[in-house]
Amino acid sequence: RKEVEQDPGPFNVPEGATVAFNCTYSNSASQSFFWYRQDCRKEPKLLMSVYSSGNEDGRFTAQLNRASQYISLLIRDSKLSDSATYLCAVNRGDYKLSFGAGTTVTVRA
Amino acid sequence: EAQVTQNPRYLITVTGKKLTVTCSQNMNHEYMSWYRQDPGLGLRQIYYSMNVEVTDKGDVPEGYKVSRKEKRNFPLILESPSPNQTSLYFCASSFPDGHRTGELFFGEGSRLTVL
Numbered sequence: 001r002k003e004v005e006q007d008p009g010p011f012n013v014p015e016g017a018t019v020a021f022n023c024t025y026s027n028s029a030s031q032s033f034f035w036y037r038q039d040c041r042k043e044p045k046l047l048m049s050v051y052s053s054g055n056e057d058g059r060f061t062a063q064l065n066r067a068s069q070y071i072s073l074l075i076r077d078s079k080l081s082d083s084a085t086y087l088c089a090v091n092r093g094d095y096k097l098s099f100g101a102g103t104t105v106t107v108r109a
Numbered sequence: 110e111a112q113v114t115q116n117p118r119y120l121i122t123v124t125g126k127k128l129t130v131t132c133s134q135n136m137n138h139e140y141m142s143w144y145r146q147d148p149g150l151g152l153r154q155i156y157y158s159m160n161v162e163v164t165d166k167g168d169v170p171e172g173y174k175v176s177r178k179e180k181r182n183f184p185l186i187l188e189s190p191s192p193n194q195t196s197l198y199f200c201a202s203s204f205p206d207g208h209r210t211g212e213l214f215f216g217e218g219s220r221l222t223v224l
Contacts, residue, residue, distance in 0.1 A: 004151075034211045043199060043215035044152070087152065091211040095140070095159060096167060101151035 001026050004090050006100035013078055014108055020074040021103045023088030033071045035062055036087040038102065044087055048073075078107045111136045115200050115216035122190055123224050130185045130219050132200030140205035141183040142167070142213070143175065145196040152199065158183055159205050190223040197221075 006023045013019045025033075032051050036044035048055050050071055054063040061074045075082055085102040092098060113134045122128055134141065142157035144167075154167030158177040172194055174186040183202075187194060197220050201213040 008149075032211050036213075041197060041218070043217050044213075045215070046212055049212055089152075089211055089213075095157060095165075095205060095210050096154055097142070097211050097213070098154075098168075099144075099152035101149055 002100075003027060003092075003098040004088055004100040006086075006088050006103045008101060008103060010104040010106050012106045012108060015078055015080060017078050017107075018074065018076050019078055019105060020072055021086070021105075022070045022072045023090075023100050023103075024068075024070040025088075025090045025098075026069070027090070027092050027098075028066075028069060029093055030069075030090045031093040032091040033062075033064060034089040034091070034097075035060075035071075035073050036089060036099075038085045038087055040084075047086070075105070078105075080107050080109060083107045111214065113200055113202055113214050113216035115198070115219045117219060118217060119220050121222045121224065124191055125189050128187050128190060128221075130187075130198060130200075130221070132183045132185065132216060133181050134183075134200075134202040134214070135181065136202060136214065137180065138202035138204055138214070139180065140210055141177065141200065141202045143173070143183070143185045144199045144201065145169065145194075146199060146218075147196050155185065155198075187221075190221075192223045195221060195223050 088100040143155040156175040200216040
């Protein structure tokens with residue numbers, strides 16, 4: 001089983017819609033969690049850190065469910081510019097960061 | 110401007126010809142790491158470094174070497190590249206204070222093709 005798994009999508013949504021997707025992790029000792037955004041094979045950029053139950057930044061909300069070992073990312077009022085691949089990353093507590101393969105989101109006009 | 114700089118950005122080489130991908134950061138970060146990204150596999154950690162002269166293996170270290178002689182630089186060395194090392198490589202850095210280790214700043218990537 002992979003350490004971090006994501007639904008690859010693609011999630012194809014109209015502008016203004018809400019889209020949400022999950023990331024599951026296998027190591028229950030994982031300490032902290034991150035969502036990164038990656039555009040078309042460019043470098044990943046940190047979108048949000050999740051250290052407790054969740055985090056919110058504008059239209060983006062991340063929630064952590066430790067019991068079921070997953071984190072989710074919800075994007076409200078989707079914009080065309082939100083089209084990207086979203087990478088989930090999990091800090092296993094040993095200075096190693098494991099990444100999922102990413103979820104692709106396409107927002108259409 | 111805070112940045113992580115990798116060179117070369119693109120490289121085509123042949124099997125067995127030693128190469129080095131340089132990485133430099135100007136943010137005074139102690140933690141630096143190398144990843145490779147392959148379709149369907151996501152980012153996989155090759156090596157990481159907690160500070161000068163301190164390096165450790167990630168999940169896929171075979172065929173790679175690193176060194177950390179200065180805080181700002183963390184070169185990735187392929188002593189004898191093979192075609193299965195064809196990939197997109199990213200260098201990243203952060204502060205190694207527990208949680209913040211995961212708040213990585215990435216370089217723009219180096220696309221390597223080994224023929």
